Amino acid sequence: MQTNQLVKFAYRDLHLNQVLVHQELEIGTHQGTHLSLGSLEIPDREIRFVRTSGNELHLGWQDSQGQPQVASMIVDRELRTIVDAIHYGYSRRVFEQQLAEAAERGLGHQCRDSVCPFCQAKTLTLDSYPWSPQVYCRFCDSIHTTVAVDGIGQTEKDYRICPKCHMYSRPRRFTIGYFWFVWFHAQVNHRVILCCNDCMRPEAWKMTMGNLPGVLGMPLALTQLSRVYRDAIKKGPFQGLDKGNRLLKRGEVEKALEHYSIIVEKHPFSAGVLYNVARGLLARGDQIHAEETLVLALQNCVNYQPAERLLAELRAEMEVT
Numbered sequence: 001m002q003t004n005q006l007v008k009f010a011y012r013d014l015h016l017n018q019v020l021v022h023q024e025l026e027i028g029t030h031q032g033t034h035l036s037l038g039s040l041e042i043p044d045r046e047i048r049f050v051r052t053s054g055n056e057l058h059l060g061w062q063d064s065q066g067q068p069q070v071a072s073m074i075v076d077r078e079l080r081t082i083v084d085a086i087h088y089g090y091s092r093r094v095f096e097q098q099l100a101e102a103a104e105r106g107l108g109h110q111c112r113d114s115v116c117p118f119c120q121a122k123t124l125t126l127d128s129y130p131w132s133p134q135v136y137c138r139f140c141d142s143i144h145t146t147v148a149v150d151g152i153g154q155t156e157k158d159y160r161i162c163p164k165c166h167m168y169s170r171p172r173r174f175t176i177g178y179f180w181f182v183w184f185h186a187q188v189n190h191r192v193i194l195c196c197n198d199c200m201r202p203e204a205w206k207m208t209m210g211n212l213p214g215v216l217g218m219p220l221a222l223t224q225l226s227r228v229y230r231d232a233i234k235k236g237p238f239q240g241l242d243k244g245n246r247l248l249k250r251g252e253v254e255k256a257l258e259h260y261s262i263i264v265e266k267h268p269f270s271a272g273v274l275y276n277v278a279r280g281l282l283a284r285g286d287q288i289h290a291e292e293t294l295v296l297a298l299q300n301c302v303n304y305q306p307a308e309r310l311l312a313e314l315r316a317e318m319e320v321t
């Protein structure tokens, strides 16, 4: 992505500080260093947070009077593209700020930068941070491997923590829709959720059964159902990850570990997979091995925030007991 590239996207239900200001579908743009939503212009440099949930986009920024502002909207398509475009400028502002702070502390000469190959966000790390073969991008939540591993390429781009089951997996957007008739009027209720295949399975079945009385909803229900089964991870370095996650959720830790070990054999640096293993061990009450696994995950990916957080929580709990 380049700084002056024009990105167009359609949004609706725009809320400004929780007040609905525009309901109809509208075209928004991101170009150069700012985002335009109708007459509202938001400079990337003033952005304080970017959050997504399903097909919702939430942005926090500081206006010209220094007042905090929040905009929320629905973006049905191209959500990822627009978020990456915003992150490009936003991450660079954060980077400059961190660099200045490090310089003030006399650490300026120890700073190094890394650019995420998937969203192009720029992050700063200190030289004193130990080197690891993987790097985490907190902007797009992906992990990328910096050393050559057969077949890894762009694969890791789609893998991150599923917002529903909190496991490292391949979450995607699914539309959940129910259609029914009240007298002769068709009623529609649909929403978009972001989750992994495994979390979507029960939802897809529920939707298929729920849409049985009306024919209208069946094509959508069947499309989502077939996506869940057809697009399971059947090849590539993460083959078997969803199967392992499913076993782990059922408490079958040993069987899940067998699946994970096949992945780790192919792709030796897998902080995300090790994070899942640690969660499985914790569910079984095995804190000692969970701690060891999280330490290993951080040796693979030194700045992997989900592992850092889980390790901190676990150590605090171990101290108490």
Ligand SMILES: [Zn+2]
Pocket (backbone or CB within 6 Å): 116, 117, 118, 119, 120, 121, 137, 138, 139, 140, 141, 142
């Ligand atoms: Zn990224």
Ligand SMILES: [Zn+2]
Pocket (backbone or CB within 6 Å): 162, 163, 164, 165, 166, 167, 169, 195, 196, 197, 198, 199
């Ligand atoms: Zn999930």
